[in-house]
Amino acid sequence: MTAVIQAALNGAMMGAMYGLTALGLTLIFGVMKVVNFAHGSLLMVGMFSAYWLIRLTGIHPYLALVIVPPVLFVFGYYLQDVVIKPVFKAEGQVREPLTVIIVTTGVWYVLDNLALMLFGAEYRTVRTAISNKSFALGEFIISIPKFSGFVVAIATAIGLALFMRKTKTGKALRATSLDREAANLMGIDQYRIYNIAFGLGTAIAGIAGCVLIPFYYVYPSVGVVFDIRAFIIVVLGGLGSIPGALLGGLVIGLIESVFSQFMASTWTEAIIYAIFLIILFVKPSGFFGHKQDW
Amino acid sequence: MSRKQLDRILLAVVALAAFGLPLVVTSPTYLQILILLFFYAYLTTAWNLVGGFAGVLPLGHSVFVGIGAYTSSILTLQYGVSPWIGMLVGGAIAAVIGVIIGLPTFRMRGAYFCLCTIAFAEGIRVMVENIDTLGPLKINGPRGLLVPLLKDPTFWDYQFMSKLPYYYIILVLLILVLAFTWFISRSKIGYYLAAGGEEPEAAAALGINVANYKLFAMALSCFLTALAGTFYAQLMLYFYPKGLMGLDLSFEIAFIALIGGRGTIAGPVIGALLLRPLNEFTRIYLSDMLPGLHLVIFGLILILVMIYLPKGLTAPLAALYDRLARKITGQGAAK
Numbered sequence: 252m253t254a255v256i257q258a259a260l261n262g263a264m265m266g267a268m269y270g271l272t273a274l275g276l277t278l279i280f281g282v283m284k285v286v287n288f289a290h291g292s293l294l295m296v297g298m299f300s301a302y303w304l305i306r307l308t309g310i311h312p313y314l315a316l317v318i319v320p321p322v323l324f325v326f327g328y329y330l331q332d333v334v335i336k337p338v339f340k341a342e343g344q345v346r347e348p349l350t351v352i353i354v355t356t357g358v359w360y361v362l363d364n365l366a367l368m369l370f371g372a373e374y375r376t377v378r379t380a381i382s383n384k385s386f387a388l389g390e391f392i393i394s395i396p397k398f399s400g401f402v403v404a405i406a407t408a409i410g411l412a413l414f415m416r417k418t419k420t421g422k423a424l425r426a427t428s429l430d431r432e433a434a435n436l437m438g439i440d441q442y443r444i445y446n447i448a449f450g451l452g453t454a455i456a457g458i459a460g461c462v463l464i465p466f467y468y469v470y471p472s473v474g475v476v477f478d479i480r481a482f483i484i485v486v487l488g489g490l491g492s493i494p495g496a497l498l499g500g501l502v503i504g505l506i507e508s509v510f511s512q513f514m515a516s517t518w519t520e521a522i523i524y525a526i527f528l529i530i531l532f533v534k535p536s537g538f539f540g541h542k543q544d545w
Numbered sequence: 546m547s548r549k550q551l552d553r554i555l556l557a558v559v560a561l562a563a564f565g566l567p568l569v570v571t572s573p574t575y576l577q578i579l580i581l582l583f584f585y586a587y588l589t590t591a592w593n594l595v596g597g598f599a600g601v602l603p604l605g606h607s608v609f610v611g612i613g614a615y616t617s618s619i620l621t622l623q624y625g626v627s628p629w630i631g632m633l634v635g636g637a638i639a640a641v642i643g644v645i646i647g648l649p650t651f652r653m654r655g656a657y658f659c660l661c662t663i664a665f666a667e668g669i670r671v672m673v674e675n676i677d678t679l680g681p682l683k684i685n686g687p688r689g690l691l692v693p694l695l696k697d698p699t700f701w702d703y704q705f706m707s708k709l710p711y712y713y714i715i716l717v718l719l720i721l722v723l724a725f726t727w728f729i730s731r732s733k734i735g736y737y738l739a740a741g742g743e744e745p746e747a748a749a750a751l752g753i754n755v756a757n758y759k760l761f762a763m764a765l766s767c768f769l770t771a772l773a774g775t776f777y778a779q780l781m782l783y784f785y786p787k788g789l790m791g792l793d794l795s796f797e798i799a800f801i802a803l804i805g806g807r808g809t810i811a812g813p814v815i816g817a818l819l820l821r822p823l824n825e826f827t828r829i830y831l832s833d834m835l836p837g838l839h840l841v842i843f844g845l846i847l848i849l850v851m852i853y854l855p856k857g858l859t860a861p862l863a864a865l866y867d868r869l870a871r872k873i874t875g876q877g878a879a880k
Contacts, residue, residue, distance in 0.1 A: 280656075285656070286656040286659070286660065334848060334852075337852045338851055338852055338855070341852075342855070349602055349655055349656075350851050350855050352602070352655075352656060353602075353799075353803055353847065354847070354848050354851045354852070356796065356800075356844075356847070357843075357844040357845070357847035357848035357851065358844065358848065359844070360840050360841070360843055360847070361840075361841050361844035361845055361848070363837075364837030364838070364840040364841045365837070365841055367836050367837035368836065368837050368838060371836075372836065471837070479663075482660050482663075483664070486657075486660065515675065517671065517674065517675050518671075518675055520667075520671045521668055521671040521675065524664045524665075524667055524668035524671065525668060528661065528664050528668070531661060531664075535653070535657065
């Protein structure tokens, strides 16, 4: 039983990381109605940025948290502005243009393989001040970097939810996600809102990169691991839902770690896909999604 | 000379060139590249029946290649059945599984459909990787299957000492599937599919059972895709789940179709003609210095085509041919 609870604790902490990645994906989908296939690659960019920053300057990993996300915001903002927006404009009338999904797939291929060309395929880790630290909670051991990642994930979700409710930009984001045309008529520049949404999603991937780097490997295709799970989490939680992303992340993390106590861990992947398909067929709007979105 | 005659002459020249090409290209390496080019053009044409004409974007077709390869190879290895028969059995199994996947997923909208096909395909791949034996069948998990090299293979063994027979088999398969696509696109089914892909509600309102036609297209596409799986197994004599059933192959098929021109007959061939040599040569000559370069180019082409030619390369090429044809046949501007 102890082992199972320990696995559940670890799973919850890893799940929060999946949830954090899914948070950016769900924000982008909610506003733009586009499944961003490049999201894992954006996480990879965030992880490599944090990796090189820490490696080259030796700063504390959590200092990177104030540097990397703003840089990634700018990166995402202009990525959407330059690469994705033209396709959007060409298909302005379509609610969920497939060509945009395809362009994000192209971005995924370009980013992942540029990283492969620049940094090689090897797995990299950086030893930081907190990498192997842990504390005891009763008879259970909690790793400090994972625990702080968990805290950061929840703080980010709360921060994002507050931003969406309290600020003018957040309200514009929500208005656009509810009704593109009406928001346009109210004087909201749809494409600038898309840039901001994409930038924010990328910045959140940067946050995830910073908190992952003290305990996780980085390599060019690391995004794929998180990508597929983030898709599943977002559907599970309901596309566009912030609490749904976090909750979905926790569920997937728990399933992954607890099931691997009872069976070969390679099987848990098949179970996650099965759960995903069942959710899609039974309740495609997920925990908190809107019915019209599927 | 009329336009129809010109079209026929062009088709005949292309077909003759394809059949005569091995007279010029004798090196097995280059022949292999051509075989793989036709293999991808074939797979993409089969994918196009669903991904192009039915207006959805399936991203898990590699799983049907895998089903074809596994079925015929297991039947050959364990029961001594000729791969030619195993190929048809594999096709039938793939068609059934395709319909099972299609039944619930065709209700889904755009992105959900993509994610669903990915989840099905990856789920099946992970299962194959985790299963060593399924009842009496030896699947061999992640290690894949090895088709033993025969000493004196006959035609019946679907194994040949030279590359040449493989070249002609895949060429004939490609021509058949292209002819088939042409036939479908001109039939009632093709029109129904196109209507259901663009305006499902309107088509349904006209009394077209869109779902049934999509399922039919899916079954056909999966059947044809699985045939190529057997071909691949007999050509390479070795395959494993991650390589043959992974997402990379599924995405490459979709990319070739999208760049060439989704929903057109020539699109898959044009896409394969452009991307496969690019892929092979950058991989052969540049991958030591710059691993991943070919995929960067792939991604960039995809992005540029989507921005500037969202209908793919076939549309401008067809317009160009149209202009030339009008000059040659001496006809003025078309209506």
